[in-house]
Amino acid sequence: MSFWNDPLKAAADWLTGVFVxxxxxxxxxHVLVVFLGVFVLIMILMVIDILLVWIERKVxxxxxxxxxxxxxxxxxLIQPFADIIKLLIKEDTTPDGxxxxxxxxxPMLSMMSVLILWAVVPLAPVMTGVDLxxxxxxxxxxxxIGTLSIIMGGWSSNNKFSVIGAFRQVAVMIxxxxxxxxxxxxxxxxxxxxxxxxxxxxxxxWYVWLSPLAAVIFMIAAIxxxxxxxxxxxEGESELVSGFNIEYSGMKFGMFYxxxxxxxxxxxxxxGILFFGGYRFFGLENVSFIFAILILLVKAMIGxxxxxxxxxxMMRIRIDHMLAFNWKFLTPLAFALVIVTALMNAxxxxxxxxxxxxxMFLSNIVVAWAALEIVRAAGRxxxxxxxxxxxxxxxxx
Amino acid sequence: xxxxxxxxxxxxxxxxxxxxxxxVALILGPKKSNPVKRSTYECGIEPVGExxxxxxxxxxxxxxxxxxxxxxxxxxFPWAVRLGQLGxxxxxxxxxxxxxxxxxxxxxxxxxxxxxx
Amino acid sequence: MTTExxxxxxxxxxxxxxxxxxxxxxxxxxxxxxxxxxLFGVAVVYTLLNAGxxxxxxxxxxxxxxxxxxxxAVMLTRRQTSKDTGPAVNKNWWLGALLAALTFAGLFSLLxxxxxxxxxxxxxxxxxxxxxxxxxxxxxxxxxxxxFEVASVLLVAALVGAVYLAFNKK
Numbered sequence: 230m231s232f233w234n235d236p237l238k239a240a241a242d243w244l245t246g247v248f249v250x251x252x253x254x255x256x257x258x259h260v261l262v263v264f265l266g267v268f269v270l271i272m273i274l275m276v277i278d279i280l281l282v283w284i285e286r287k288v289x290x291x292x293x294x295x296x297x298x299x300x301x302x303x304x305x306l307i308q309p310f311a312d313i314i315k316l317l318i319k320e321d322t323t324p325d326g327x328x329x330x331x332x333x334x335x336p337m338l339s340m341m342s343v344l345i346l347w348a349v350v351p352l353a354p355v356m357t358g359v360d361l362x363x364x365x366x367x368x369x370x371x372x373x374i375g376t377l378s379i380i381m382g383g384w385s386s387n388n389k390f391s392v393i394g395a396f397r398q399v400a401v402m403i404x405x406x407x408x409x410x411x412x413x414x415x416x417x418x419x420x421x422x423x424x425x426x427x428x429x430x431x432x433x434x435w436y437v438w439l440s441p442l443a444a445v446i447f448m449i450a451a452i453x454x455x456x457x458x459x460x461x462x463x464e465g466e467s468e469l470v471s472g473f474n475i476e477y478s479g480m481k482f483g484m485f486y487x488x489x490x491x492x493x494x495x496x497x498x499x500x501g502i503l504f505f506g507g508y509r510f511f512g513l514e515n516v517s518f519i520f521a522i523l524i525l526l527v528k529a530m531i532g533x534x535x536x537x538x539x540x541x542x543m544m545r546i547r548i549d550h551m552l553a554f555n556w557k558f559l560t561p562l563a564f565a566l567v568i569v570t571a572l573m574n575a576x577x578x579x580x581x582x583x584x585x586x587x588x589m590f591l592s593n594i595v596v597a598w599a600a601l602e603i604v605r606a607a608g609r610x611x612x613x614x615x616x617x618x619x620x621x622x623x624x625x626x
Numbered sequence: 627x628x629x630x631x632x633x634x635x636x637x638x639x640x641x642x643x644x645x646x647x648x649x650v651a652l653i654l655g656p657k658k659s660n661p662v663k664r665s666t667y668e669c670g671i672e673p674v675g676e677x678x679x680x681x682x683x684x685x686x687x688x689x690x691x692x693x694x695x696x697x698x699x700x701x702x703f704p705w706a707v708r709l710g711q712l713g714x715x716x717x718x719x720x721x722x723x724x725x726x727x728x729x730x731x732x733x734x735x736x737x738x739x740x741x742x743x
Numbered sequence: 744m745t746t747e748x749x750x751x752x753x754x755x756x757x758x759x760x761x762x763x764x765x766x767x768x769x770x771x772x773x774x775x776x777x778x779x780x781x782l783f784g785v786a787v788v789y790t791l792l793n794a795g796x797x798x799x800x801x802x803x804x805x806x807x808x809x810x811x812x813x814x815x816a817v818m819l820t821r822r823q824t825s826k827d828t829g830p831a832v833n834k835n836w837w838l839g840a841l842l843a844a845l846t847f848a849g850l851f852s853l854l855x856x857x858x859x860x861x862x863x864x865x866x867x868x869x870x871x872x873x874x875x876x877x878x879x880x881x882x883x884x885x886x887x888x889x890x891f892e893v894a895s896v897l898l899v900a901a902l903v904g905a906v907y908l909a910f911n912k913k
Contacts, residue, residue, distance in 0.1 A: 264635050267636055268642075316651065317650055318655055319651065319655050321651055321657075324667075325661070325666070331773075336644060341637065341640035344636065359629050359632045359633050359636075360629070361633070361795060362796075363796050363874060366703060367633075370799050370802035373806045376811060377779060388667060400688055400689070403689060404692060414703065418710070422707060423706075423874060475667055480647050552740070556731070561728065574709060630795065683819065685815055686815045686819060687905065690901075694902045696807065700804060703874070704874050705878050705881055707872075707874050708878025712878075712882060716882035719888060723891065723894075724895075731902075733903060734905075737906045739906050
């Protein structure tokens with residue numbers, strides 16, 4: 230095996246050899262090398278995270294017809310690092326009524342729940358991450374730890390706003406987890422596996438062509454899971470000031486903030502992995518692992534950009550509307566799509582590839598059209614009901 | 627070796643990073659605390675009453691509905707994994723499973739449980 | 744001792760300690776959080792047994808849904824009532840401890856007589872995918888198709904029960 234074909238394995242083998250040479254147990258040396266690898270990966274992620282702050286600020290500025298950070302360094306690129314220094318030298322405060330242990334644990338768990346997601350992310354054909362055969366459920370499991378961290382932060386702060394913000398955010402997160410889980414069944418059906426790597430490997434045709442509706446539902450549910458606008462009830466600046474993280478300051482707030490940005494970026498990546506082929510791009514990924522990683526990062530960035538695009542274009546939705554939207558529209562739609570996909574998959578088992586893709590695509594379009602027609606009819610009935618009431622009231626006066 | 631060891635390493639490193647960051651901030655930051663700084667934030671006024679609001683029962687209802695669907699979808703994942711190799715009969719079994727639960731959702735909907743009142 | 748045994752002992756101790764904290768914690772929310780720690784410990788034990796699917800399901804269902812439900816239920820109460828101020832044990836505590844010890848001893852002696860207690864599990868055949876096999880078992884007529892369908896009826900029954908309770912409250 231030459232170094233350039235698989236540099237990661239070559240480097241790991243070399244380092245293991247060095248540790249064993251120091252008289253270390255082979256297994257322990259292996260675990261230590263993996264530990265160092267994980268540490269380096271997460272450090273790179275944290276650097277990306279810092280740059281995401283700059284990207285987010287620059288993009289929102291463009292959406293709002295401003296320039297954004299532009300003083301420190303070229304294009305304001307030094308700005309996020311200055312922010313980090315500011316966060317580091319801020320005083321660490323814990324409010325008097327707070328539950329100290331839970332209060333300090335919450336931001337750490339929040340960050341951790343995002344970082345562990347990268348355990349199952351395949352970066353390149355030679356860097357598959359941990360290839361769990363339950364990869365998709367692992368993503369949801371990590372999300373449950375994030376949900377828990379929000380409720381811990383909101384409850385322990387002993388503040389009315391934070392408690393309300395945490396309740397709302399958790400209600401939204403658990404509600405939208407249902408359509409997200411349901412939609413994750415669809416790539417599972419196509420790939421015949423829950424493993425993230427197997428899903429990428431089986432995408433000779435991007436799953437977005439097989440199930441465009443699933444991609445849309447996944448994105449909507451992901452935005453809600455992230456607690457970003459238009460589903461950012463946890464923050465609700467105009468009513469809850471800052472929501473569940475209101476009492477947090479300095480680096481503890483920084484952990485929530487950085488966790489949110491990295492979470493959004495990660496879910497952009499999962500969107501790319503589940504529906505756009507992950508690191509695959511017309512065989513380019515096999516040329517060098519660097520290309521594969523770059524392809525994945527570009528896809529994640531595109532997903533992240535769409536999340537930002539939605540955030541800065543849409544207005545915040547009220548919680549009752551949001552929950553109604555989920556339980557009365559998105560969840561039934563997601564399950565209907567799962568049923569249609571499962572039946573179509575069984576019916577077109579022996580069909581040629583082009584027919585299979587065309588059938589899947591068309592069935593998705595039909596389901597989407599039917600759902601929109603039903604919503605339109607329901608909207609018309611509701612309008613007629615409301616306007617009819619008004620007419621009756623006018624007649625009384 | 628068990629692949630979950632690697633996942634465990636991610637958990638450990640994922641905790642070390644935030645603990646380290648918050649720890650460094652704790653060392654570098656000033657330590658001039660006073661009761662006003664540590665008081666609960668309430669839009670610039672003195673905090674009124676306790677930091678506790680009456681919880682809306684509706685949240686609990688939605689959590690219950692969520693629990694049912696969460697368990698259901700978890701059941702469906704092995705079915706979806708195997709789906710490609712199964713006959714139409716087995717596919718229909720899974721569809722019936724979903725439909726029974728959707729019937730439950732419709733019932734809850736008709737009873738007004740999904741309303742935010 | 745192998746590495747797995749050491750990890751198991753540590754995780755088992757932490758799980759048991761968390762379980763003890765669940766029943767001794769004064770604050771109901773703390774008790775719920777200790778319960779989360781206990782359930783997470785059980786998930787880690789599943790991973791040690793190579794039951795990855797169960798471990799993930801444990802976290803998704805128990806931590807992601809049931810623990811949240813517990814915390815929400817605690818939040819329904821007022822804060823004063825969520826803090827327990829009464830005595831931690833009643834005067835019959837020794838009886839409970841005795842019964843627990845007897846149950847443990849009984850189970851232990853029963854299991855020791857069972858041949859499966861000391862047997863090493865045979866390794867998975869190569870290419871064995873537990874999730875895939877589970878999927879087959881859930882829908883094959885010779886497998887668990889009836890429990891699978893009955894499970895959905897059970898879930899609907901739970902939902903209907905919840906609707907009934909909520910409906911009566913209004």
